[in-house]
Amino acid sequence: MKVKIKDTFWNERIDIVRKEVIPYQWEALNDRLPDVEPSHAIKNFRIAAGDESGEFKGMVFQDSDVMKWLEAVAYILEHHPDEELEETADTVIDLLQRAQQDDGYLDTYFIVKEPEMKWKNLRDWHELYCAGHLIEAAVAYFHATGKRKLLDISCRFADKIDDVFGTEANQIQGYPGHQEIELALLRLYETTGEERYLNLSRFFLDERGKEPHYFDKEKEERGEPGPADWDGYFKRYSYQQAHLPIRNQTEAVGHSVRAMYMYTAMADMAAKTEEKELEQACHNLWKNVTTKQMYITGGLGSQEFGESFSFDYDLPNDLCYTETCASIGLVFWANRMLKMDINHQYGDVMERALYNGILSGMDLDGRKFFYVNPLEVWPEAVQARKDKEHVKPVRQPWYACACCPPNLARIIASLNHYIYNVSENEVFVHLYIGSEIDFEVAGQNVTLSQQTNYPWGENVNFEVSLKEKERFTLALRIPAWTSDAALKVNGESVSIEKSIEKGYVYVNRTWSDGDKVELYLPMEIQKMRSHPNLRHNAGKIALQRGPIVYCLEEIDNGPALQNISLKHNTKLRVEPGNDIANDVLVIKAEAEKTDPSDWGDELYSAATREKQPITMMAVPYYTWCNRDPGEMLVWINEK
Template sequence: MSARPAPLTQVRIDDAFWTPRIQQVREVMLPHMLAQFGSVGHLEALSGTWSRKGSPHIFWDSDIGKWIEAASNVLATGPDAALAAQIEELVDLLEGAQQPDGYLNSFFTTTAPELRFTDLRDSHELYCAGHLIEGAVAHAQATGRERLLGIVIRYVDLIGRTFGPDEGQIRGYDGHQEIELALVKLWRHTGEHRFLDLARFFVDERGAEPSFFDLEVAARGGPGHFGLGFPGTKTELETNHEYFQSHAPIRQQTAVVGHAVRAMYFLSAVADLALADRDESLAAANRELWETVTSRRMYVTGGLGSSAENEGFTSDFDLPNLTSYAETCAAIGLVLWAERNARLDLDSGYFDIAERALYNSVLAGVSADGSDFFYDNPLASDGSRVRSSWFGVACCPPNLARLLTSLGGFVYSVGNADTDGVEVITVNLLVGSSLRFESGGANVELRLRSELPWEGRASFEVRIEGADALEFELRLRVPDWADELQISAGAAPVPFELRGGHAIIRRPFSDGDRFEVHVPFAARLERADPRVEAAAGRVAIVRGPLVYAAEATDNVHPLDDVPVPMTSPLEAHDGRVHPSGPVTILTADLDADTTLTLVPYFSWGNRAPGEMRVWLPVSTSSSARRTR
């Protein structure tokens, strides 16, 4: 079966948990970011009127692209004249900044136009291009307008003439992957195979010998934009090809290494190409890398990257808590990769990981009021970690915005059965929403109501216009945290087939059909692999898709002195008032006078600063479930 994310124009999110967060993107995050673009200098650089000290930042165009993508995702769900006008103003700036040959990069055009495409390792030219491509595709899909799409296609055609295996072309790739997956999106939207061919070239060329980055340094005669290392790091970029995942061709790589965000974007493109080309060698390498990172190098929150030194991976089972990096963008990248893998292998287990990252490491990246952000997401804090309103490198805020506003494309996948072409709808996440689609001349709306993440109850209703009944296949992911799965219509159980981690219902559906889904869960204790030294003798508390944390503001004693009790069960208290909205907290009595209180990890850091711990000490007699 071929599957694709449901178009955002066909999905409406209507969910007590997620709808306020998506509205917050529109009402708080997008205006906040646009104001930052004006005050920090993004818009001035793009307008060609730069007059400030120093030079623009090399990443800034990518922030613009992500903002346009997020805003376009909002437009996909309904009209918003003010937001549409703001996008058009940015398109005006991009159109004005584009050079006669199609080149579009505010940093090089403003600072050193003669040096373009000479520092691919450090200067993020193609990374910025990738985010502009994604923004343009999202805008065209949401509005039907193609002015921005035309601008980026002119740029992509220049890139296609410049890079490739032929004589006179640059046989290289960008230091920060992103354009690869963006080109696949552009191919899917336009059907133009030259974009897919270019994506394939960039993926296959990375890691070939001799090293492109070594040749580039030699040709340039000196270090690139960041010298021998990024500010604040000790990474020696001249010799560390693992940092860029360029140490070996993709089919020869056996571990996910280097910078975590780059790795996730790269592997998302690898999965894209395995799908597009039906390339089993690429798919096999992709599966092996997925297994190594999720079983050996991932935090219980779905966070990735154990070291700030390289913003990425170190060695297997090296997962410190207080100094963990776990960049928000890396967790977002993991969600992107997982979604593609789920379509590649039709296995629900990928969305178990995506859901864990989404509800925990991703959501922790933004404050309850939507105005402050974590760049990195530690699993422990001494009280000094607080969110910031902006960063010198501000990749995470617009990345959060574009992911949250594209949630509908993760909730549902759509496709057709290979045997008879029957419509197949896969529900990856139990998020309150509706999906509209057409099949057999009939218009169908699938309505989903959900009580997650607080309770394991959901319901479906089918509405059909233009037919008395319609056969289609509904696949419901069975979450790994569910104690069981029950599907019923009234008092009668609904039969289903269990395959690939999905409960599959294939039958003729009638207008008004309703059924309920019950996936009960309770708080549970998870142990890390014993090789994770930082979690030795400790447990994490998980309830449904949520990881929980202890904060000093709720607890009397130092958190490392608070053992999780095994004789007293964790009790859930629903609807407790919190800056993050009504939340379910967990409590357990330590003794007659002391109670341990836990809050969802995503909500930490929104009250008085203080200690925080995810992994808590436990008595040796405890019984806990091993985590991934």
């Protein structure tokens, strides 16, 4: 299948990635940005290739920034051919080829800095993580351009890894501390058909959590005393989701991005092998994450310590980590879950993360980024308190650990791969994004076009184009946030209630050229409330319209946002917010606010103070901090 996005909302963001983010990140990777910490990533490869001399600099996983940049470029080239950009990418690929060692090994940290430590610290040193990102970039670039050089580089490295790891006497029976290789190998298997890559991914998944723990073994071989689980939080088995075999895991623990990448591989493996035990483990983990440990924005990771999950219903708004990469990983996972099991809950979460937890990670012009995406910001506290120093009141131009910006670029550039799934006689629509998909049914090419003003508009229209009449099923996701959805085919109403299964309405018919489908998804403003066990939000509401979560900003509502309250019967209205961004809708309502000046010098008082009426304005969460910086708040007091 081939999908091209033709959507006002998303094309604007894809164009920003193409015109701003990718060139900007290229400058960052080449250390040409002023007042930004040097990346040194490209220079590391030049040193490894022998093109110049010097020392390795940056994080041990610095190579992955280059790989994610290449992957984003590949997705852009799919639909926006650009000879200059492709030539630049090809020069990078040539550099990687020169840096690759004769046996296929490719990791600049271990080529340049510590060659004697290859495969000696899988727990901490990200060799397999970087290899995974190389593979993902190679697969994407091959599909986009048809060029095999990067794919061949990645296959040579994957073959080397396959020789090194396994259950034979001369092989390493271990697994990575940061998951990534597992999901990448499955993509390589899809592209090449080479079953060794499928089996190698299964090996890494199956070895995880077995006793005695491999991390203890390699630690002993390095001459370090004590088991790995005694080294503090970052060395605990649970931090890397290695505390139990994967099929026995039921609760999300540890580093949230690592968890998302592993769960993605688990779901993909379950879909490919139809293994029921693995499938059930995916369902168990999904339920725990999305019903007990996920923020309303699709954010994951409630604590800065370990960038990790904490425990069920512990979701503080001002201390959370909610790394951009974790929401991106959640989209990866949801997409693989849909391939395993068609259920609207996966599409709903994928949509929630896309429009909120991910888009908030980049400003509207693509030049600054959030690593952490809190749901409440008080700039004075962020500057003064040690436990909030990970929260930034404004987006940053770059990061020393720069995993999020290139990750954002690749997810936005690859969005066309998340809208639809196609099986033999079925096409599933998971996301409502203006687009066109070409697919085959019974040997005949079919084109389905989708037009919509989503996420602001409530109507989604489809048109079918084909030469000869053909029978197939069109399955449309009905989001959980809507009620009274309506469906018409060629102007005639179709009963959703009679045709819905797991949140998808199935329209099975013989289609003719020019057939039209109209889907109406009412977008009422919803006052969202939290589970009673989520104590941080007791007595509070969050505003949501369609897939968009809203927040308050100081620029619109004045300081001390915590003093604003809405009556439970307050009428909410939608108005244009074009001063924020094109076609944005804001929410306004009459509210009340306590005036701190009424208190005088008293810190505590039994007296009742009058609240002042105000007109409150809420903006889409992803747009916050694109004007004057200040306070921000998602959860609002309700009277």
